[in-house]
Amino acid sequence: MDYEDADFVRVLDEDGVPVDEDAIPDLDDGTLLDMYRDMRLTRHFDERAINIQRQGRLGTFASCAGQEGAQVGSTYALADDDWILYQYREHGAVVVRDLDAGYLSYWMGHESGNATLADKHVFPLNITIADHLPHAVGMSWASKLKGDDRAAVVHFGDGATSEGDFHEAMNFAGVFDTPTVFFCNNNGWAISHPVERQTASDTIAEKAAAYGMEGVRVDGMDPLACYTVTKEAVERARDPDDDETRPTLIEAVTYRYGAHTTADDPTVYRDEEEVERWKDRDPLDRFEAFLRRTGRLDDDRDDEIRAGVEDHVAAVVEAAAEVEADPASMFDHAYGDLPPALRQQRAGFLDILDRYGDEASVRD
Structure with a gap:
């Protein structure tokens, strides 16, 4: 995947220097520091989760x-009641909406952890x-029909993009002019297949x-570039000009440093x-350099942020470890009435x- 010669929207170069001062979004210092904190929190949560998995x-x-x-x-560009629908890798979107033990408990095997996301207007993750x-398009179409101004952003x-659902959702959104923002995190690899094997475009x-x-x-x-393009897309989704359409497809050219999952060997x-x-283009290093260069961040403030991040994740891990397992719950939500074979x-x-496990964890 060509990055050096890519033609894309950019606010900060690889050293954190603005490519155009006028392109810097109008965000106050507190919001910029919160954004930096959430990026640090996302990275640290990711590292701890992998360690726990091991x-x-x-x-x-x-x-x-x-x-x-x-x-x-991209998530900072949304209103609190805009819907986020994510695949399974976008932990940063959940962090912005408040990372808690419920989210980690899902990855520990408790389906109830998914339910906690609904209160934050985050749709449960979709492994398939x-x-x-299509769910995102349906939700945003419902918003349009109801006359509210919510957008749905789908990661x-x-x-x-090689799946039929992508093309069907895009076509429906275009035809019915739904307030949908399609956010493609193009990290160059679909497991072991490079993006060149996904499309001839x-x-x-x-x-x-x-x-x-x-x-x-x-x-x-x-x-900052991701914030800018998403902000513009969401505003267009809510209230397009006469010559505009509501839906937008954003392609974020990025990369995953680690494996596709912990079951993969990259x-x-x-x-x-x-x-x-x-890694020389790391988004955290780039943003940190910008904040330091503009006087918004110094060593003391950075140490405070990092310490707070570690405390937050430690508390989430500790609380998630206290969640009690109920193995029988795997049968509860697939059907209203269980078929005979599943009964x-x-x-x-x-x-x-009952014979070999902890009887206290099994319901009658």
């Missing part, structure tokens, strides 16, 4: 390291690739033209030199737990 206390986990600028920057894109990876953003909507390509390692399909080149399976499962 200890056998967490299920398969998808790392977001390298993509914090796209996730946090691109299935949530997905470049691999999702020069960019993902240009696919928007086929569906009659705006397409924007942005530097996904630049949080050394099999990509060169470590490539990873190191992208039989449930009875057998409860019998095994």
Whole structure:
């Protein structure tokens, strides 16, 4: 994936220097520091989650390291009641909406953790690739029909653009002019397949033209650029001009430093030199350099932020570890009335737990 010669929206260069002072979004110092804190919190949560997974206390986990600028920057552009629909890697979006033990408990195997997201206007994550894109269009279409001004922002990876759900959602959004922002985190790899194997198009953003909507390509390692293009897209979704359409496709050119998930070995399909080149563009280092250069951040403030981040994540991990497991709950929500075969399976499962497991964790 070509980054050096890419034609995309950018506010900060790789050293954190504004490419155009007039392009810096009008955000107060407190908001900029909060954005930096949330990026640091996202990175630290990601590192702790991987460590916990290696200890056998967490299920398969998808790392977001390298993509914090796209996730946090775009989420800061939203209103609190705008809906976020994410794939499974966009932990930064959840962090902005307040990371708590419920979210981590989901990754520890408790489905109830997903339910806590609804109060934050975050749709439960979707493991199946691109299935949530039609959901986002349906939700945003409902907002349009009801006459409210909510937008739905849907995150997905470049691999999702190879799925039929992507094209169906884009087509429906274009035809019915829904207030949907499609945010593609193009990190260059769909597991082991490079983006060149996903599409013959020069960019993902240009696919928007086929569906009659705006397409924007942005530097996904630049949080301020991601904020800017998402802010513009959301405003267009709420109240488009006469010659505009509501939906927008954003392609954030970014990278994942780690494996696709903790079950993946990226050394099999990509060169470590490539990873190191992208780490030189790290969104946290870039944003930190900007904040220091402009006098918004110094060593004392940075130490305070990092200490607060560590305390926050430690408290989340401790609280999530206290969540009691209820293995029988896996049968509760797939059907209103369990089919006979599943009733039989449930009875057998409860019998095994009764004989060998902790009876206190099993409901009658």
